[in-house]
Amino acid sequence: MRKIRKVAVLGAGTMGAAIAAHCANAGLEVELLDIAPGEGEDKDAVVKAGFERMKQARPPALMSQRVAERIRLGNFEEDFGRIADADWVVEAIVERLEPKRELMARVERTAREDAIISSNTSGIPLRRIAEGRGEGFRRRFLGTHFFNPPRYLKLLELIPTGDTDPEVVRRMRDFGERVLGKGAVVAKDTPNFIGNRLGSFAGMQSVSYALENGYGIEEVDAITGPLIGHPKTATFRLNDTVGLDIAVGVAENLYEAVPEDESREEFRPHPKLKEMIRRNLLGNKTGAGFYKRVREDGRTVFYVLDLETFEHRPPENPRIPIVEEAQRQGDLASRLRFLVSKADEDRHARYVRDTLLPYLAYASRRVPEISDTLEDVDHAMEWGFGHEAGPFRTWDMLGVAETAELMRSMGLEVAPWVEEMLEAGGESFYRREDGRELVYSPLRKEYAPVREDPLVISLERLREEGRELARNDSASLLDLGDGVLCLEFHSRGNSIDRGVIEMGFRALRELEREEVVGLVVGNEGHNFCVGANLVEIAQAVQNGGVGQVGESVDALHRLLMGFRFSEKPVVAAPRGQTLGGGLEICLHAARVVAAAESYMGLVEAGVGLIPAGGGTKEMVRRTVSRALRQAPDSPPLPFLQKAFETIATARVSGSALEARELGFLDEDDPVVMNADHLLYHAKDEVLDLADSYSPPEGGNDVYAAGVQARAALLMAVRSMQWGRYATEYDGVIAGHLARVMTGGELSMPQWVPEEHILRLEKEAFLALLGNRKTHERIEAMLKTGKPLRN
Numbered sequence: 001m002r003k004i005r006k007v008a009v010l011g012a013g014t015m016g017a018a019i020a021a022h023c024a025n026a027g028l029e030v031e032l033l034d035i036a037p038g039e040g041e042d043k044d045a046v047v048k049a050g051f052e053r054m055k056q057a058r059p060p061a062l063m064s065q066r067v068a069e070r071i072r073l074g075n076f077e078e079d080f081g082r083i084a085d086a087d088w089v090v091e092a093i094v095e096r097l098e099p100k101r102e103l104m105a106r107v108e109r110t111a112r113e114d115a116i117i118s119s120n121t122s123g124i125p126l127r128r129i130a131e132g133r134g135e136g137f138r139r140r141f142l143g144t145h146f147f148n149p150p151r152y153l154k155l156l157e158l159i160p161t162g163d164t165d166p167e168v169v170r171r172m173r174d175f176g177e178r179v180l181g182k183g184a185v186v187a188k189d190t191p192n193f194i195g196n197r198l199g200s201f202a203g204m205q206s207v208s209y210a211l212e213n214g215y216g217i218e219e220v221d222a223i224t225g226p227l228i229g230h231p232k233t234a235t236f237r238l239n240d241t242v243g244l245d246i247a248v249g250v251a252e253n254l255y256e257a258v259p260e261d262e263s264r265e266e267f268r269p270h271p272k273l274k275e276m277i278r279r280n281l282l283g284n285k286t287g288a289g290f291y292k293r294v295r296e297d298g299r300t301v302f303y304v305l306d307l308e309t310f311e312h313r314p315p316e317n318p319r320i321p322i323v324e325e326a327q328r329q330g331d332l333a334s335r336l337r338f339l340v341s342k343a344d345e346d347r348h349a350r351y352v353r354d355t356l357l358p359y360l361a362y363a364s365r366r367v368p369e370i371s372d373t374l375e376d377v378d379h380a381m382e383w384g385f386g387h388e389a390g391p392f393r394t395w396d397m398l399g400v401a402e403t404a405e406l407m408r409s410m411g412l413e414v415a416p417w418v419e420e421m422l423e424a425g426g427e428s429f430y431r432r433e434d435g436r437e438l439v440y441s442p443l444r445k446e447y448a449p450v451r452e453d454p455l456v457i458s459l460e461r462l463r464e465e466g467r468e469l470a471r472n473d474s475a476s477l478l479d480l481g482d483g484v485l486c487l488e489f490h491s492r493g494n495s496i497d498r499g500v501i502e503m504g505f506r507a508l509r510e511l512e513r514e515e516v517v518g519l520v521v522g523n524e525g526h527n528f529c530v531g532a533n534l535v536e537i538a539q540a541v542q543n544g545g546v547g548q549v550g551e552s553v554d555a556l557h558r559l560l561m562g563f564r565f566s567e568k569p570v571v572a573a574p575r576g577q578t579l580g581g582g583l584e585i586c587l588h589a590a591r592v593v594a595a596a597e598s599y600m601g602l603v604e605a606g607v608g609l610i611p612a613g614g615g616t617k618e619m620v621r622r623t624v625s626r627a628l629r630q631a632p633d634s635p636p637l638p639f640l641q642k643a644f645e646t647i648a649t650a651r652v653s654g655s656a657l658e659a660r661e662l663g664f665l666d667e668d669d670p671v672v673m674n675a676d677h678l679l680y681h682a683k684d685e686v687l688d689l690a691d692s693y694s695p696p697e698g699g700n701d702v703y704a705a706g707v708q709a710r711a712a713l714l715m716a717v718r719s720m721q722w723g724r725y726a727t728e729y730d731g732v733i734a735g736h737l738a739r740v741m742t743g744g745e746l747s748m749p750q751w752v753p754e755e756h757i758l759r760l761e762k763e764a765f766l767a768l769l770g771n772r773k774t775h776e777r778i779e780a781m782l783k784t785g786k787p788l789r790n
Contacts, residue, residue: 008086012050016092063655155384156182181673191257229388240283333397363391364415474499483517518686522573531580601652606787608774612765704743
């Protein structure tokens with residue numbers, strides 16, 4: 001079978017168009033086809049409508065609008081023959097068996113004999129879709145169930161039938177993980193597979209328990225979010241996000257599909273949910289559900305549904321003491337153990353126990369029905385629902401034996417294989433042995449190695465192996481092997497503080513060792529780096545230590561210029577939020593290997609400052625200077641304006657692809673779809689560069705356009721102020737920014753050394769830091785997390 005480069009997506013509905021978008025994000029060529037309408041001359045009207053809806057989707061399905069150029073539209077009547085060129089054909093049409101079977105008959109006649117065929121169905125048995133097809137078709141047919149929205153949710157469930165060639169499953173798992181950036185699990189061909197089977201049980205059971213026992217909507221969401229390792233959407237907000245009609249529809253379909261399930265009654269939606277659907281209170285998509293967004297005194301407030309009157313009322317924001325107590329316990333395992341231990345004396349802790357333990361017990365009873373492995377079940381809930389830990393890892397945190405005993409005392413049935421494991425001396429579902437993680441196999445009744453992805457580098461494991469070379473409270477230096485080091489941030493928010501800078505200089509010294517070939521700057525956090533530590537800056541200003549801040553700016557300049565002119569390559573590996581100083585680190589690296597979901601921006605204007613770690617200098621050098629080197633007679637102002645507006649408006653990219661369009665990444669900087677593979681690819685990039693690496697020469701390599709260009713920039717700012725798009729203080733910040741970007745008081749355009757712009761950056765930064773309005777912006781950001789427009 002050849003490499004998958006071209007995909008044909010059949011069906012341009014919500015999921016089909018979004019799958020097509022994500023395949024295009026990954027660089028694949030995509031055919032998106034749908035039915036021809038019964039009326040009208042435009043045979044592509046249906047597919048065009050789906051395509052346009054996808055392009056307008058929020059959050060965006062496309063990582064860049066340019067990506068849409070990789071998607072070619074067509075219809076089943078005129079263009080079906082195009083699928084003959086596809087390496088993978090994925091069906092995503094209406095969820096009805098007969099139309100799917102009819103479409104698969106056409107696919108069998110048209111697709112290449114070695115093309116992989118799949119269905120994105122979420123509820124129809126795959127074996128029934130493949131009935132009537134030839135053996136060759138059935139061997140390369142499986143389910144590929146994406147979670148919505150496909151770009152953002154990591155889970156991809158692969159569902160082979162009894163006829164699917166195991167090599168096809170292996171190949172699709174590899175493709176899903178390496179090309180599409182997914183976390184792939186193998187599920188059984190059972191109703192709703194793994195994620196929606198367990199997720200629907202947990203969702204309906206937890207809502208019904210709340211409604212039947214007098215728990216309020218706000219109460220439940222306060223205790224079922226990050227406190228217990230779940231996303232901020234918690235319980236009721238999650239239903240608003242998904243759509244109550246969809247959540248209830250999945251549960252009702254499951255109820256009908258699993259007559260043998262001993263817990264199927266838990267799938268029955270509570271009558272109040274049915275009444276909400278009748279009243280069109282479906283959540284975000286109808287403007288109101290359990291919550292309703294209301295503008296009040298110029299701010300957004302979320303009113304809460306009264307489940308007696310079905311009217312929305314102002315929020316009460318109840319204070320729940322057990323939440324504060326639990327948070328003080330530390331990590332997730334400690335918080336969960338504390339809450340379960342307090343369940344008999346605290347009603348909120350009791351809610352956690354009485355909804356969590358039935359879910360864990362139910363998960364045990366569904367294995368091996370829905371999956372052969374505990375790790376795939378755990379990953380399905382972690383990757384599909386954003387849980388910090390799946391059911392079996394959660395059970396391990398609570399203690400398997402004592403939790404099983406508690407379940408029995410509550411009348412909950414524990415799966416026989418769990419009892420067998422405990423009787424045989426197994427104390428946990430997962431354990432470490434000889435440096436490897438093992439997981440219990442209910443089928444083999446023994447522990448087996450957890451499947452490992454060879455492209456994942458675990459910094460925590462390196463630490464366990466004694467390969468952490470240095471550490472302070474904010475950062476570490478680790479040995480990745482093969483002469484490559486890693487500078488890891490673990491400060492609050494991975495922000496840049498004194499400890500990070502100190503460890504950065506240690507990394508530069510280590511680069512001088514002969515056996516070291518290069519450095520990766522990266523970590524495994526959700527965010528690479530959110531910028532400078534604002535608390536540290538604010539405290540210094542309050543204590544009259546502006547001079548101390550100036551010394552920190554000098555130190556950051558020395559560090560980042562050290563990275564830029566290092567004799568050995570420094571590769572940055574950003575992911576998630578890469579803001580302010582975090583982006584400045586990337587701009588000074590020899591190469592950036594970025595996760596596709598990297599949100600990059602120089603956002604200092606939002607706190608009343610300008611970039612002062614070399615970011616302003618780098619944007620001029622990359623955007624203006626590079627253009628003038630290539631075409632010396634070009635007018636510099638258009639390039640200068642682009643860079644100026646990007647910084648002045650604190651633009652943040654929606655992806656690594658957009659970051660490239662904004663000038664934060666070069667064309668040579670690779671983009672990695674799977675963030676878990678980022679450190680591996682960054683290390684590989686260091687090794688590729690190391691053999692023939694030579695640092696940049698430096699010298700007068702920044703084009704300073706002078707005071708005349710500065711005047712033009714400021715005129716554009718005044719126009720924005722006149723139109724009330726910018727405040728008076730925005731103009732003050734922009735004035736400092738324009739002065740730096742054009743070289744200060746230079747009367748004529750000229751080439752200047754990087755140090756000249758760095759000096760101006762520091763002057764502007766400290767001047768703004770002395771302004772009361774900047775203090776107000778910093779205080780607002782620290783208090784609310786949002787920029788203040790004063």
